[in-house]
Amino acid sequence: MSQSTLPAAGAELISVSIGGQLYAIDIMQVREIRGWNVSTPLPHAPDHVLGMINLRGVILPVVDLGARLGLGKATPGPSSVVMVAQVGDRQFGLLVDAVCDIVQVTEGLMQPPPDVGANVRDFVAGVMSLEQGIVSLLSLDNLLPATSEAYGMVA
Template identity: 60%
Template sequence: MSESQGLPAIGAELVTVAIGGQQFAIDIMVVREIRGWTASTPLPHAPSYVLGMINLRGAVLPVVDLGSRLGLSAATRSSSSVVIVAHIDGRQVGLLVDEVCDIVVLAENMLQPAPQVGSSQAEEFVQGVITTDAGIVTLLTLGGVLPRVAEAA
């Protein structure tokens, strides 16, 4: 695996989150803040995984149900649910997850390539897998989380 693929380096910190009982990791460098869940205002004709938008100190922020976007069950909206405010491809977005679990420091030999399953969608979201004493954590790449913005003609 090469640095050109955007893989985190040894010693990088990752935020681990739970979605539907599974553990996922997000590079801490894209995380701007972690907020408790608040209801969002629906956005007409948005994809089903876009829950709506929230006001973040005067800025309108789209909120994506990360579980739904990954093809898993939708995140549970409860008192432990959180919105991770992330900076992805020059845009800020809120990512709804069931809970934040831990911060993991990437050590040598922890990160392994994701299994090849013949799905371009899996490859679009999964950078690799991390083995820990608690099990396998899927390292996400977030570039495909937001819907593509149509270019102005």
């Protein structure tokens, strides 16, 4: 998997809350943000895939980001939000507990994730320290593989 470069200064990130932790997503990868609606289940789908939703005539898969990140299954609430992300030519729905803020990246804010031997670096592009705590920038390319093989590989 290619090492995605860290966003330059002036780029914008959207911070979200998953399982009490803050994560960030590059705003350029986000197409739309919308409220949670009950999704239609997809048979034999992995555990982190909740089902399908209809977005203006387009059927999108919805992924439980917490479950995908190994933080446990999310329990959708009133503040739960589905973020429509564009990865390549595919679109996904990402279920997060809440959208927090739009963060503007400043010089020196973003740091590479610590190397702890595991495939953490596949999912986390970088980390930054904010007032609310340490926020991890998720790498959606690795998080949502384009193929099922890749999926399996990653998994």
